[in-house]
Amino acid sequence: MNNQKQQKPTLTGQRFKTRKRDEKERFDPSQFQESIVQGLNQTGTDLVAVAKFLDASGGKLDYRRYAETLFDILVAGGMLAPGGTLSDDMIRTDYCLFTAQEDLETMQAYAQVFNKLIRRYKYLEKGFEEEIKKLLLFLKGFTESERNKLAMLTGILLANGDISASILTSLYNENLVKEGVSAAFAVKLFKSWINEKDINSVATNLRKVGMDNRLMELFPANKRSCEHFSKYFTDAGLKELSDFARNQQTIGARKELQKELQEMMAQGESQKEIIVFITEEMKKAGLSEQTMIGIIWTSVMSTVEWNKKEELVTEQAIKHLKQYSSLLKNFTKQGLSELSLLLKIQEYCYDNIHFMKAFQKIVLLLYKVDVLSEEAILKWYTEAHIAKGRSVFLEQMKKFVEWLKNAEEESESEEEEEEAD
Numbered sequence: 001m002n003n004q005k006q007q008k009p010t011l012t013g014q015r016f017k018t019r020k021r022d023e024k025e026r027f028d029p030s031q032f033q034e035s036i037v038q039g040l041n042q043t044g045t046d047l048v049a050v051a052k053f054l055d056a057s058g059g060k061l062d063y064r065r066y067a068e069t070l071f072d073i074l075v076a077g078g079m080l081a082p083g084g085t086l087s088d089d090m091i092r093t094d095y096c097l098f099t100a101q102e103d104l105e106t107m108q109a110y111a112q113v114f115n116k117l118i119r120r121y122k123y124l125e126k127g128f129e130e131e132i133k134k135l136l137l138f139l140k141g142f143t144e145s146e147r148n149k150l151a152m153l154t155g156i157l158l159a160n161g162d163i164s165a166s167i168l169t170s171l172y173n174e175n176l177v178k179e180g181v182s183a184a185f186a187v188k189l190f191k192s193w194i195n196e197k198d199i200n201s202v203a204t205n206l207r208k209v210g211m212d213n214r215l216m217e218l219f220p221a222n223k224r225s226c227e228h229f230s231k232y233f234t235d236a237g238l239k240e241l242s243d244f245a246r247n248q249q250t251i252g253a254r255k256e257l258q259k260e261l262q263e264m265m266a267q268g269e270s271q272k273e274i275i276v277f278i279t280e281e282m283k284k285a286g287l288s289e290q291t292m293i294g295i296i297w298t299s300v301m302s303t304v305e306w307n308k309k310e311e312l313v314t315e316q317a318i319k320h321l322k323q324y325s326s327l328l329k330n331f332t333k334q335g336l337s338e339l340s341l342l343l344k345i346q347e348y349c350y351d352n353i354h355f356m357k358a359f360q361k362i363v364l365l366l367y368k369v370d371v372l373s374e375e376a377i378l379k380w381y382t383e384a385h386i387a388k389g390r391s392v393f394l395e396q397m398k399k400f401v402e403w404l405k406n407a408e409e410e411s412e413s414e415e416e417e418e419e420a421d
Contacts, residue, residue, distance in 0.1 A: 029069040029079065033091055035061055036073050040093045045100075047109045051116045058121050067127035068134075074113070075135060075150070084141020097153060098146045104192060107152040114153075115162050129163050136170035139181050151185050155192030158205065165205040172217050183218045187236045199240040213252055215245045253285040254295055261299040271327045278331070290340040293331045297344045300324050306354065314358040318365050325369040338376035339384050341366075346380075350389035359389075360396035374404045 039057060043049035057063075063070060072080045077099060078092030086092060100106050118124050132154060139147055157163045171182040193202055206212040216224045219232075226249050230242040257278075264274055282292055304320055307313045321328075332338045345362055349355040355362075366372040381394065381401045 029066050030090065032061055032066045033069055033073060033079060036070060037078070037091050037093045040073070040095045044095055047113055050095075051113050054113070054117050055120050058117075063121055064123055067124055068131060070124075071128060071131040075131075076146075080138065084135075084138030097149055098142070100149065102145050102149055104152060104195065107149060107192065108156055108196075110153055111156040111160065111162070114157065115160065118162065129167055132157075132163055132167045133170045136167065136185075137173055137176075139176055139185060140179070147181075147185055148188050151188030152192040155189040155194075156196050158189075159193045159196035159201055164209060165211055166209045168211060172214070177218065178220055183232060186218050187233065187238065190233075190238055190241050191236075194238070194240065199244055202241070203244055213248050215241075215248070250285065250287075254287070254291070257281050257285070257287075258295050258299050258302075261295065262302055265299060265303045271324070274327060275330050289331055289334050289337045293328070293337045293341045294344050296327060296331055297341060297348070300327070301348060306352070308354060310354050310357055313354045314361055317355070317358055317362060321362065321365060322369070325366070325371060328366065328371045329369065332371055335373070335376055335379075338372050339380060342372065342376060342380045343384070343386055346386060346393055347388055349393070356389065356392060357396075359393050360400065363397065364400060374407075377401065378404060 035057065039053045040050065043053050069079060072078065073093065073096065075097045076084075076086060077094060077096040079087040079090045081087045097110055100110065114128065118128055135150060136154075139150075142150070154163070154167070158165060171177075171186060173182070176182040176185075190202065203212065206215075216226075216229055219228060226246050229245050233239070233242040233245075260281075261274070261278070264277065278292065278296070281287070282289075287295075300321070304316070307316050328341070332341055342363070345359065345366075349359040349362070363372065363377065367374070367377060377397075378401065381397055385394065
């Protein structure tokens with residue numbers, strides 16, 4: 001038997017170096033630029049012809065590699081150097097966005113050119129957004145007229161969904177903000193956006209990219225207030241934008257206030273301390289009692305881990321709400337505030353299925369501790385209720401409402417008798 005260890009087979013032979021296929025070409029956009037410039041010079045100001053030329057050229061020219069060059073030429077007439085100036089050593093054209101007429105109709109026509117180009121060559125979409133971001137950073141290098149045209153075009157493109165609102169992050173550049181360029185540019189941009197669609201389009205798209213609460217950043221830190229923002233954009237004819245920003249600030253303040261309230265309740269702060277805190281915050285944020293009672297209700301109901309059994313959750317809720325009756329009473333001094341609270345209770349009991357049968361008992365408790373008046377309950381029952389769980393809750397309240405009405409009639413009869421005497 002051969003005890004020697006068998007050697008593993010090895011590969012032998014000459015090793016060849018593999019040759020790289022598809023070597024990257026040196027980046028040389030001059031020939032590409034020359035083709036685009038010549039085409040634009042031939043089509044001139046006929047934007048329909050420009051769109052056709054760009055569509056046809058995409059089959060012959062490498063748009064994917066030279067996307068930035070292509071967009072630089074269409075916007076500025078030639079390749080842009082860092083900062084926004086045109087490169088001296090490159091061929092350029094006089095037929096581009098920056099040399100076009102400064103009016104909305106012309107900018108809409110240019111938007112169509114870009115729209116058709118990107119729809120035809122889908123891969124240009126990302127490069128186009130990057131180009132717009134870059135152009136916004138170069139704003140100081142452009143003339144006021146060039147900035148205006150770019151702003152109008154950007155607003156139209158945003159309105160039509162050709163680019164994402166995330167490109168607006170470029171406007172928060174410190175130098176642009178400090179010198180007032182960002183705010184001035186934003187005025188033209190939002191005007192054309194709203195003209196093309198409406199303020200709802202602006203709101204929806206800003207929320208989508210988490211920028212609905214960042215509009216104040218268009219101003220330096222020392223001018224970042226609701227008052228300054230409101231005056232600046234209202235004076236510029238954009239009251240709907242200033243109203244939107246103010247509303248967003250209020251929503252932000254409400255969320256923060258609710259969070260602080262919940263923390264105070266969780267830490268066992270006294271209701272007197274909580275009432276003082278709420279009163280001060282209401283003044284600061286300019287919140288009404290009707291708005292505040294909704295925040296208080298949500299905060300109160302968020303501090304408990306509720307039982308999942310219907311028969312136990314009602315008892316738990318009554319016990320919990322009794323503790324906060326003085327807090328609720330302090331912010332339901334107006335009839336409208338009582339109605340606001342009733343609607344919040346209705347919505348809460350509907351949205352939280354285990355509370356469906358608890359509605360009547362919660363309302364009855366708050367009536368007994370003078371948080372809700374009979375007038376508010378009757379108004380809610382007859383006309384002010386909302387659709388959520390309406391038939392269930394009205395049925396629950398039917399006997400109690402009948403009792404209230406009878407008590408009210410008896411009281412009126414007694415008053416009439418006293419007057420007669």
